[in-house]
Amino acid sequence: MFPDDHPGSRALFERALKVMPGGNSRHTVYFPPYPVYAAKGEGARVTDVDGVSRLDFINNYSSLIHGHCHPEVTAAITRQAATLQAVSLPTEAEIELAELLCARLPSVEQIRFANSGTEGVMMAIKAARGFTGRRLIAKVEGAYHGSDDTAAVSTYPHPSKWSDPDEGRGVSEPGSGPGAAADVIILQMNDVEGGRRLIKRHGAELAAVLVDPLVKNLGYRPASPAFLEMLREETRAAGALLIFDEVYSLRLGYGGAQEVLGVRADLTALGKIIGGGLPVGAVGGSAEIMTAVFDPRGGKAKVSHGGTYNANPLTMAAGAVSMRLFDRAAFDRLSGLGDRLRKGLAEAASAAGATARVTGAASIVGLFHMSGSGETFRDMAKARMENPEAGRKAEHFFRHMLDNGVLMGAPGFFVLSTALTEADIDHVINEAHVAFSTLRKAAA
Template identity: 40%
Template sequence: MSSIDRALYDRAIAVMPGGNTRSTLFVPPHPPYAVRGNGAEMTDESGHVVIDCNNNYTALIHGHADPEILEITAAVAAEGTAFGLPTRYEVEMAETLRERTDGIEQWRFCNSGTEAVMMLMRAARAHTGRDLIIRFKGSYHGTYDGAVSHSANGVPAAVASSVIEVPQGDIDAVEYALTAHRGQVAAVLIDLMPNRASLEPATGEFVSRLGELARTHNALLAVDEVITFRLEYGGLHTRYGITPDLVALGKAIGGGYPVGAVGGRADVLSSFNPLVGEVTWGGTFSANPVTMAAGMVALRRFTPNVIAELNASGDAVRQRLTDGGVAANGSGSLIRLVTDDPAVTWWKLYRAGVLAGTNGLLALSTPMTDDHLTSITNAVLSVCAPESA
């Protein structure tokens, strides 16, 4: 650890608990500090350059400081960064998302994936008049009290009791919960490839049965695509041939700026309609024009061909890793390294020139070249392959 990083950390712990704002970025004894990013690479305070496979936890699909995104955001910001009125940018973004998702009817915007899940849960409860949400143990849906694990500290018992946790992939447990709480479940919330649960994709059979059970019990099917939307043009749910009643997005749709979105059936989201609905939901910076404009550029360039190429690169890297004896889950441009000691692995990769997620997540970006991909693969093999252990 450089003296510069240490000095910054000493300052940080005086003004922030543990010297940290984002728990997901902490790696002991403390993480380095970023200075700048350019394309697929990032430089820290000590001058160490790494290939960024964290990409702000999958958000930066076009890497750092993308010139076209910077150009549009500078132009939009020069006209005003936020207003007490809506703008055409949010209309265009909603139209774009409806088209990409093959007809998810209506959309609302917020500032993070956490907020998107909060809004999704409120929409489900308002539409159905029911209180309970079913979620899967180990999945991460943001930091909202009502979406975290029952074991999380600081969650009131009354809030925890409004959510039923069932094991990943256990359709019998879902059916039991819906039957035992017949008429009380507003929605079943699923991440189809949950990062915190080792990035294992759900099976088609499971997802199909889940949709059937939700319909039978008049519960909504809600899909968290905050991370997985990048895997298909219209989101990972399209790979399964389903249309969720509600979907939460974030990260990649913001072009590197804070963003969240909820899409769903028009009747389900009608509670937010100020002309007829009963739910008031603000957000000072929600749908701000800078984020919406940046996101439009990012999505316009994230075409089916580009997505297919990036996914193929990820699949090739994953195959090389597994062939080399490295446990690697995921799909397409998202790879999850399964290691016994993620912190040790993180530091070894960082020193080898690769920035991963603190849980072993690797997210590819469009600026990555063949040389970058080779370097990433070789670094992971050197750190994680059995002979290197």
């Protein structure tokens, strides 16, 4: 049982605390009293330093589409590492990954690489501002788009700072420049008419609307087709750009969420799975916009885009192999595993008479210990306040899984990899039956 039989993790955490605040470089990896430290990854499994092996259902917050150390990805990295690791010259490896992604994403005719999703989003925002000569960005309240000051506005706004949604006023995140919020208009997820009013009102100053069609912080419920259609229509009418953040949602379709939803964005931010597990980010879009903004021939590009590690050959090589392996057949199989898990979790909840909602799409699965909680960040926050036991149940569920060979996202999510099998999915479902029934017994 965790944490009792994990002395190795405890010792590492105590050592880490001396040299890193909170013991880490990434707040999402912490859980009390200390996180489990990983030693080895192999396919669908990760083994911790105390020798406990678990099925990995986080997959590095989505980046490991083929699980750990896929032999072909490892071979590509090893080959590239022995040939050329970093260089201040372009390489064929980046053309190859660019060609693969442009062929796959209909709205992406040209692309530029960076090293994180944060940078991909940031470059998309800069490109939109450079292209339109305008300042304002509109985004959805509660949507996480990485750590850039503009993109981070109103990601987790405290209720005391909520203003009238019709004003669309944002809140700078702690640590961001206080001016960031003045550059951002805040929309409420799936509020079609409210969003339309705000975009019309600020249209002349609006550079872009930034949207993630499946926001994790909003419980993995998808943006409605009507909301996305409104964004497409109104940005076009205003002469602003539509940016899709597909850092996460690329998992929703072979050609990303845009293919499934039938929306064509002007710019798309990418990251995670396109790097084959190595650090990556990218911005892509129409040749007209990308060339106008980033093409340095004939003087200086409108928006400068450097980066010591941009399009580094190791990431490019891993990304190309990984995306090639993630073909339509692999995509369909993985989505089938996602469907199996969603169905099994819903049945487990229902068998125990539990109040729970299973959400997500394709290889992303959300599990929330509440019934309907509305569409927006505010609806979700209110539902959490009204259901304090939901957090306790999520904690119980996470601990149960951790003690029974499954590493899931603590707030209640599962991100799948192609390394998983139906038997792995069924293991989680069986454990979900046990976890729900323990919760029921505890409540009685």
